[in-house]
Amino acid sequence: MTAARKDAIIGAAVLAVALVTPFFLSGRYVIGQLTLFFIWATIVTQWNLVFGVAGIFSLAQLALFAFGGYSTAMLGLYLNWNLWAALPMGGLAAVVLSLIIGLACLRLRGPYVALLTLAISQVMYLLIITDTACFYMEGVTCRNFTGGTRGFAKYGDFGFRELLGYKYMAHGDYYLALTVLALATAFSIFVIHSPLGAAFQALRDNPEYARSRGISRFKFQMLVFASSAFFTGLAGGVYSGYYKVMGANTLYISLLLFLLAMMVIGGLGQTWGPLLGAAALMLADEALKDYPDYRAMGVGTALVIFVLLWPRGIAGGISAFVQRIGGQTRRASASASEKVKSAQRP
């Protein structure tokens, strides 16, 4: 069985479970948390593609997500667009931003990319929260173009309430977020097993030889960075339609860290790392809900422990475990057949 086919089967199985889950789980809280999990997992799968597979040390993934979300919300608010029409525009807006960031950063070496992309997200955050200029008046209150510290609200939603009724509106958001995650995961599996993935592996394993064979790191990195930005921006659009408020809290460093921890703990560069990491972190977060003071400290400690002791993350651990079991069974069967042979010997 090829690796690509194995990933496709695992993906289909996970998707099937996710599709039927709402029929067995009631409770809007659980459905809501799962929706959020799909949104974070979408960002992390794409970030993993950029960071772990393509080797772009970008910390701007959350900025792309926020940009997509803001674009969707602003189209709804300022141009009165239906959010279903604004959603793909959010994805495209993130692609445009990623192209600009990519052109500015991707010719640089690793740590420089990290520094600049982090600075770009922080500048975006600062420009939003320090925005005090009046763009329009709402009654007697002055509103800023970027929403300022208050953010945006009342720009519409996906209309699940009218479509599905009050009881099932949460399911609408659930399946929308799941669809985006499924598309994003399918895309990442495709990239990992495509010639693009092979090119990155070549660039990692022997950069000089790969380059002399005409593989352009810059071109391929741009391609992955921009296309992953599309799904990240879509996730932003889903987030803005789901929460019905969009604010600068989507650019908080604590959130960036939370997602970074998902990626690292799940396993950098591993196909199923992001999903495992996102699930692990969401569960841990749920467990620490009553101790909010220790939440960030826990994330920080977990980051250090994982890069120090298990740099391949949960996914790496699982695949090593599976290989060992596989090796043992193979060895066991080999020795068994050996015994049979020796028994047959006169």
Add this chain to the structure above:
Amino acid sequence: MDTATQILVSGLTLGAMYAISTVSLSLVWGALNVLNMAQGALLTLGGYFAYAAVSALGFPPLLAVLITVALGGLVGLLMYLAVIRHMLDTEGFEVNVIIATVGIGTVIENAMLKIFGAYPIRQPIMWEGGFFIGRTHIPYNSVVIVLASVGLMLILAVVLTRTRMGRAIRAVSQNREAAQLMGVPDQLVYAQVLLVAGALSAASGIMLSTITTLSPTMGYDPMLKAFIICVIAGLGNIAGALYAAFILGVFEAVVQFVFGVRFAFPAMLLIVILALIWRPYGVFGRRKVSRL
């Protein structure tokens, strides 16, 4: 004229503050290839330690500063011994170690938040008052910051060029394998570098807190600015970092005056992006030729 003096004074103060942070980042990068994302937290730690030493333990300010600097060095050393040392020479070191320092920074920052609370506190160690040049008010605090920073840089320069330890640090930064073959104990050098960097960061944090206020996130923006300065200077280039820090400090003050405080950081970022498109290895940096 008065405005110009004002801008120059605040620019030099900012530059002096950034210079120490930048040099400390640059030192760690140069010797270990580690991008220290815990720098912002180390700044915060320095500010709060000094505050606690004066207000809670009642130490005289000068003693408090010395103790804080020593403790900063200790934290840097601990960072090396507990985490970084175990990651050297592992696969994906450059990336993993950055993630590790991010984690360390988060832990330190949230520990400060837990101990001292989220509300901004005024730094008690401060030289009150000031004097006038023409009609421009110049606070003593700014003068102290500039002098202290220049003093620290001079000490560092002497240490790096004249002492055995400094020569070892520079040797390891320039060529680790060659230094090892010459019998330079690289593990010791790394420990020393983290110690010095931690101490410098703590000093920089005290200065920073006298200008702004103490808060758990106070180190974050200055760290990013120090990063930007490092990038312009070329990572690991200490002399370049010093020039770039003062130039960008004055630049920031000018932008703050002309366009408003809001645009200082975006303008710096724009400059660095343009500079990197022009010279991808930093304005003062030299291109590393990679051999096959």
